[in-house]
Amino acid sequence: MPRLNATSLHPVSFRLNGRDVTARAESRMLLSDLLRHVVGATGTHVGCEHGVCGACTVQIDGEPVRACLTLAGQIEGADIRTVEALAPSPGRLSVIQEAFREHFALQCGFCTAGILMSLDALFAREPDAGEDAIRDQLSGHLCRCTGYAPIVKAALAARTSLKENRSHA
Numbered sequence: 001m002p003r004l005n006a007t008s009l010h011p012v013s014f015r016l017n018g019r020d021v022t023a024r025a026e027s028r029m030l031l032s033d034l035l036r037h038v039v040g041a042t043g044t045h046v047g048c049e050h051g052v053c054g055a056c057t058v059q060i061d062g063e064p065v066r067a068c069l070t071l072a073g074q075i076e077g078a079d080i081r082t083v084e085a086l087a088p089s090p091g092r093l094s095v096i097q098e099a100f101r102e103h104f105a106l107q108c109g110f111c112t113a114g115i116l117m118s119l120d121a122l123f124a125r126e127p128d129a130g131e132d133a134i135r136d137q138l139s140g141h142l143c144r145c146t147g148y149a150p151i152v153k154a155a156l157a158a159r160t161s162l163k164e165n166r167s168h169a
Contacts, residue, residue: 005027007026008026008027009024009025009026010024010025010026010027010073011023011024012024012025012034012072012073012075012076013076013077014075014076014077014078014079014080015078015079015080016035016039016041016080016081016082017041017080017081017082017084017085018085021039023038023039023072024038025038025072025073026072027071027073028071029071029072029073030067030068030069030070030071030072031058031065031067031068031070031071031072031074031075031080032044032046032049032056032067032068032070033046033072034072035058035067035080035082041082041084043082043083043084043113044056044058044067044082044083044113044114045110045111045113045114046067046068047068047110047111047142048068048142049068050068050069051066051068051069052142053111053114053141053142054066054111054114054115054118054140054141054142055110055111055113055114055141055142056068056114057113057114057115057117057118057140057141058080058081058082058117059080059081059082059117059120059121060075060078060079060080061078061079062079062081062121062124062125063121064117064118064121081117081120082113082117083112083113083116083117086116086117086120094116094120095158095161095162095165096116096119096120096123096154096155096158096162097116098158098161099154099155099157099158099161100112100116100151100154100158102154102157103150103153103154103157104146104150105146105150105151105153105154105155106145106146106151107145107146108144108145111141111142111143111144111145114141115138115141115143115151118137118138118140118141119134119137119138119155119158122134122137123158123159123162127159127162127163127166128159128163129159131152131156134152134155134156134159135152138151138152138155
């Protein structure tokens with residue numbers, strides 16, 4: 001394994017929201033910084049920078065991960081999804097995003113991107129996730145605006161809509 005110099009830029013190749021990307025990062029650069037400042041995927045928010053708040057949650061190979069705790073060099077060859085990947089097309093919202101809008105599950109919106117990415121991963125893994133599983137998934141996210149009740153309500157509505165969409169397909 002090559003020894004990396006802390007001040008040099010190193011190429012990192014990965015798939016971001018369905019497209020191949022090669023970026024250059026310092027060995028100590030965080031994934032959140034690479035996404036926001038190098039690649040321009042600014043939907044990934046940085047809150048606490050300690051992995052506590054969940055605002056920076058993205059999916060790496062389908063699993064929700066804190067981008068503020070992941071080094072950019074660790075994603076070599078990985079499939080990364082950010083909140084920008086959720087919308088099916090420009091100007092349209094995903095089922096989960098629409099449920100959040102309908103149920104007033106966001107106020108300031110700072111935590112929302114990370115919550116959406118965690119719920120998207122949960123429903124991909126567990127389409128019939130119940131309220132307890134949803135609450136467990138949300139336990140890794142801090143939201144100071146909503147009190148979580150509308151978020152849970154929106155998640156349950158999204159789960160139902162996703163199940164209906166699958167049965168009609």
